[in-house]
Amino acid sequence: MRRSAAPSQLQGNPFKKPKFIPPARSNPSLNEEITKLNPDIKLFEVATSKTFLQSQNDPRKCSLNLLPTEESAREINHGDNYRGKYCFEACAMATLGPHHTVHSATKEITVSKGQEEEPAGLVKYFSVVWCKASKKKHKKWEGDAVLIVKGKSFTLKNLEGKDIGRGIGYKFRELEKIEEGQTMMIGGKEIEVMGIISPDDFSSGRCFQLGGKSPAISNFCQAAKKCFSNPLKSVYKPSSKENRQNSFCKCKPRHDPCAPNSLVMLRPDSRHQWMFNTNCFPLVDVVIDPHLVCHLRPHQKEGIRFLYECVMGFRVNDRYGAILADEMGLGKTIQCISLIWTLQCQGPYGGKPVIKKTLIVTPGSLVNNWRKEFQKWLGSERIKIFAVGQDHKIEEFTKSPFYSVLIISYEMLLRSLDQVKNIKFDLLICDEGHRLKNSAVKTTAALVSLSCEKRIILTGTPVQNDLQEFFALIDFVNPGILGPLSSYRKIYEEPIILSRQPSASEEEKELGERRAAELTCLTGLFILRRTQEVINKYLPPKIENVVFCQPAALQIELYRKLLNSRAVRFCLQGLLENSPHLICIGALKKLCNHPCLLFNSIKEKECSSSWDKNEERSLYEGLINVFPADYNPFMFTEEESGKLQVLSKLLAVIRELCPAEKVVLVSNYTQTLNILQEVCKRHGYAYTRLDGQTPVSQRQQIVDSFNSKYSSDFIFLLSSKAGGVGLNLIGGSHLILYDIDWNPATDIQAMSRVWRDGQKHPVHIYRLLTTGTIEEKIYQRQISKQDLSGAVVDLTKTSEHTQFSVEELKNLFTLHESSHCVTHDLLDCECSGGKDHTGDALEKFPISRSCQLGPHPQKSHSLKPLSMAQLKQWKHFSGDHLSLTDPFLERIRENVSFFFQNITNQTTAI
Ligand SMILES: Nc1ncnc2c1ncn2[C@@H]1O[C@H](COP(=O)(O)OP(=O)(O)OP(=O)(O)O)[C@@H](O)[C@H]1O
Numbered sequence: 033m034r035r036s037a038a039p040s041q042l043q044g045n046p047f048k049k050p051k052f053i054p055p056a057r058s059n060p061s062l063n064e065e066i067t068k069l070n071p072d073i074k075l076f077e078v079a080t081s082k083t084f085l086q087s088q089n090d091p092r093k094c095s096l097n098l099l100p101t102e103e104s105a106r107e108i109n110h111g112d113n114y115r116g117k118y119c120f121e122a123c124a125m126a127t128l129g130p131h132h133t134v135h136s137a138t139k140e141i142t143v144s145k146g147q148e149e150e151p152a153g154l155v156k157y158f159s160v161v162w163c164k165a166s167k168k169k170h171k172k173w174e175g176d177a178v179l180i181v182k183g184k185s186f187t188l189k190n191l192e193g194k195d196i197g198r199g200i201g202y203k204f205r206e207l208e209k210i211e212e213g214q215t216m217m218i219g220g221k222e223i224e225v226m227g228i229i230s231p232d233d234f235s236s237g238r239c240f241q242l243g244g245k246s247p248a249i250s251n252f253c254q255a256a257k258k259c260f261s262n263p264l265k266s267v268y269k270p271s272s273k274e275n276r277q278n279s280f281c282k283c284k285p286r287h288d289p290c291a292p293n294s295l296v297m298l299r300p301d302s303r304h305q306w307m308f309n310t311n312c313f314p315l316v317d318v319v320i321d322p323h324l325v326c327h328l329r330p331h332q333k334e335g336i337r338f339l340y341e342c343v344m345g346f347r348v349n350d351r352y353g354a355i356l357a358d359e360m361g362l363g364k365t366i367q368c369i370s371l372i373w374t375l376q377c378q379g380p381y382g383g384k385p386v387i388k389k390t391l392i393v394t395p396g397s398l399v400n401n402w403r404k405e406f407q408k409w410l411g412s413e414r415i416k417i418f419a420v421g422q423d424h425k426i427e428e429f430t431k432s433p434f435y436s437v438l439i440i441s442y443e444m445l446l447r448s449l450d451q452v453k454n455i456k457f458d459l460l461i462c463d464e465g466h467r468l469k470n471s472a473v474k475t476t477a478a479l480v481s482l483s484c485e486k487r488i489i490l491t492g493t494p495v496q497n498d499l500q501e502f503f504a505l506i507d508f509v510n511p512g513i514l515g516p517l518s519s520y521r522k523i524y525e526e527p528i529i530l531s532r533q534p535s536a537s538e539e540e541k542e543l544g545e546r547r548a549a550e551l552t553c554l555t556g557l558f559i560l561r562r563t564q565e566v567i568n569k570y571l572p573p574k575i576e577n578v579v580f581c582q583p584a585a586l587q588i589e590l591y592r593k594l595l596n597s598r599a600v601r602f603c604l605q606g607l608l609e610n611s612p613h614l615i616c617i618g619a620l621k622k623l624c625n626h627p628c629l630l631f632n633s634i635k636e637k638e639c640s641s642s643w644d645k646n647e648e649r650s651l652y653e654g655l656i657n658v659f660p661a662d663y664n665p666f667m668f669t670e671e672e673s674g675k676l677q678v679l680s681k682l683l684a685v686i687r688e689l690c691p692a693e694k695v696v697l698v699s700n701y702t703q704t705l706n707i708l709q710e711v712c713k714r715h716g717y718a719y720t721r722l723d724g725q726t727p728v729s730q731r732q733q734i735v736d737s738f739n740s741k742y743s744s745d746f747i748f749l750l751s752s753k754a755g756g757v758g759l760n761l762i763g764g765s766h767l768i769l770y771d772i773d774w775n776p777a778t779d780i781q782a783m784s785r786v787w788r789d790g791q792k793h794p795v796h797i798y799r800l801l802t803t804g805t806i807e808e809k810i811y812q813r814q815i816s817k818q819d820l821s822g823a824v825v826d827l828t829k830t831s832e833h834t835q836f837s838v839e840e841l842k843n844l845f846t847l848h849e850s851s852h853c854v855t856h857d858l859l860d861c862e863c864s865g866g867k868d869h870t871g872d873a874l875e876k877f878p879i880s881r882s883c884q885l886g887p888h889p890q891k892s893h894s895l896k897p898l899s900m901a902q903l904k905q906w907k908h909f910s911g912d913h914l915s916l917t918d919p920f921l922e923r924i925r926e927n928v929s930f931f932f933q934n935i936t937n938q939t940t941a942i
């Protein structure tokens with residue numbers, strides 16, 4: 033019998049020992065075994081189904097009948113061989129003539145009669161190739177698989193992790209004898225054992241990766257950190273003396289690798305040289321331009337090394353992608369600029385540049401930021417970059433050989449994809465690339481179609497702890513590295529998720545953890561994430577405050593009324609399917625920002641034709657009567673909103689105490705920004721504004737102007753969702769988050785705009801929350817959902833805010849009027865937190881109380897959302913505490929029921 037090879041045979045199965053037995057040859061040792069076997073007719077029982085099947089295969093062979101898959105069952109159970117409940121396999125070895133060559137598959141594996149004791153926990157794993165049972169002479173191995181033998185049972189999994197055969201109730205003594213080279217029938221499939229898999233390789237999932245069609249991630253981390261003794265000797269084969277002399281002259285490193293503080297890239301290993309240095313150029317050190325190196329922080333140097341090794345394919349064979357996921361503000365831009373500049377001028381083989389053209393795709397608001405950063409670090413002479421904009425059409429880039437870097441927004445890329453496709457790019461950088469987490473979206477498809485191998489994703493926003501989104505990002509930078517999605521789900525996602533279920537068995541937990549660890553290990557080769565801590569020492573102090581603002585009387589009255597509405601009561605009945613809970617939540621959030629926003633919504637709805645059937649009617653019914661009869665939303669007052677009162681006082685005190693400092697004022701809603709803008713006007717504060725409506729072409733100009741020390745703007749009104757990502761707003765040193773988002777990442781994004789490299793002043797951050805309301809609940813949800821996994825990346829899942837249990841809704845729709853801070857009440861803190869007690873307690877125990885002591889020793893300065901436990905370590909006090917040392921808080925205390933405060937880089941703070 034001749035069989036064509038399965039993928040692993042073609043590629044070389046790493047689990048297969050050298051002693052390979054070709055399909056058509058017998059295994060003598062097994063033949064010996066076989067002759068010892070009982071020649072009697074064997075009964076094969078498929079334990080689960082209690083169905084016995086007769087092999088349709090060579091009658092001389094015994095079947096090891098695993099539970100047949102539907103497919104195999106169909107194949108086997110045709111015709112009259114099927115005996116219903118009991119079938120017999122006529123497999124008498126004695127009937128075989130001496131001339132018959134017997135495959136190891138003829139080894140009989142019989143059903144246990146129950147006398148044998150199964151050694152506890154004995155599990156063996158084998159890499160096998162399989163094909164459907166057939167009588168054909170020329171069989172074809174159909175695929176690689178993993179055979180798991182546990183005690184008396186078997187499972188056969190294909191390399192996508194799917195079960196393709198299963199059976200129990202066999203004699204474990206015989207199972208013990210399975211060995212390499214053996215062929216056998218299982219579940220209607222013929223298999224050949226190619227090798228033994230270690231438990232470690234199975235539990236890590238590596239055997240699935242390496243077994244066959246999955247890409248080889250064989251040469252994991254570069255062992256080649258060591259320098260070659262004499263690289264030139266090993267690869268350089270000059271054809272003549274002259275040639276050699278010429279080459280040597282040309283092949284000097286561009287910068288001196290031995291100079292003090294030089295940053296020299298890793299040299300390629302021999303495999304890489306063999307693959308890529310086909311012309312046998314001498315090896316040349318790639319050295320980062322000292323002009324750049326003198327500015328680089330240590331983590332940035334490390335980041336450049338990492339990027340270089342990834343895109344050169346040093347870290348994973350034949351893969352050229354990387355994800356740089358440094359937290360916000362760590363300088364991902366300068367790391368990429370250094371890489372581009374280096375690869376464009378240098379290369380390890382004869383010094384020849386590795387890339388010619390680079391494409392940078394970025395959110396619209398950052399196109400010009402990239403251009404500016406290039407200019408900042410490289411000046412305008414070294415490198416010619418082209419930023420696509422209204423006045424800079426992509427045609428210019430196409431026509432001119434002059435430019436080597438094209439910067440384009442995601443939106444523009446989609447519009448001009450055909451033109452972009454015509455240009456050959458050697459390096460693709462996707463800034464804020466977490467948007468590629470869905471492979472079905474157009475942008476991802478467009479970028480994939482560019483067929484550029486060297487791909488880098490930059491993201492400061494945590495890669496969400498969603499294993500499928502994670503897959504999409506990985507698969508984008510290094511296509512196919514985790515195999516197809518279906519196998520990834522079986523091998524990684526399912527076991528990992530299963531292991532996290534409360535009901536998971538110890539075995540499931542262990543497997544899930546191992547798979548997660550393996551996934552981290554695989555992907556860790558080309559994902560780099562550093563936290564804020566690495567840069568803290570270069571930054572000024574940061575004083576973060578969570579300010580619980582007392583709601584105004586009008587707000588409380590309206591809030592009560594909303595909670596008593598038919599709509600809210602309906603939500604609490606538990607009929608969640610058509611529940612208008614999102615509308616109710618939206619209304620409460622608006623009310624917290626300012627009652628006039630709610631007033632506007634009611635009026636709008638009243639005028640709309642759908643008002644009668646609208647669920648909002650049941651929410652807003654009677655609400656308008658709570659407003660004064662002559663209420664004019666355009667004439668809103670600050671006193672009508674607790675937060676607005678606090679904001680107004682805060683702006684005044686900043687203006688007074690730090691006249692040279694500026695404020696970034698953030699909201700997620702355009703309508704709220706309108707109110708805040710009106711407040712600026714009323715107080716005569718010069719402001720500028722950036723939201724979703726701001727034309728992309730103007731954004732950088734607005735940012736630059738605000739950051740300029742000559743700017744008279746006092747306030748930068750920012751819609752964080754619309755345009756906050758990636759912006760540098762270091763001109764501002766006070767940042768006020770006026771409202772809260774369900775997703776902590778949105779708020780962290782906003783907060784990171786000011787506390788970043790280049791900031792000169794201590795940074796003050798104020799998060800305003802209305803005491804006892806839904807805003808506190810959202811905040812609690814943000815902080816209690818901390819660090820759900822740690823499984824693959826250190827990152828936290830976005831709070832899902834559309835699904836709530838009735839219990840959660842009850843909690844959301846409660847107003848805590850008597851509490852000074854519900855969040856503190858939940859902290860289980862030693863101090864009462866109450867107005868009277870806090871004041872006394874602070875004076876009595878100013879230092880010893882754990883809740884007052886500021887930073888926790890293990891507190892992380894990373895930008896991960898805060899946890900409840902961490903919050904408890906923050907300094908906290910009620911608004912009427914006698915002596916507030918912070919002059920800003922002192923001024924707003926009248927309207928504040930509670931504060932939390934934390935200071936990072938405390939030395940020179942306030
Ligand atoms: N080594 C450095 N020395 C001085 N300033 C630096 C350095 N590295 C970066 N910066 C500055 O720090 C600011 C933040 O850098 P950058 O915009 O690259 O951050 P990022 O990592 O992309 O953050 P985000 O995720 O928010 O986009 C920029 O103004 C940049 O010029």
Ligand SMILES: [Mg+2]
Nearest residue numbers: 364365463758
């Ligand atoms: Mg950035």
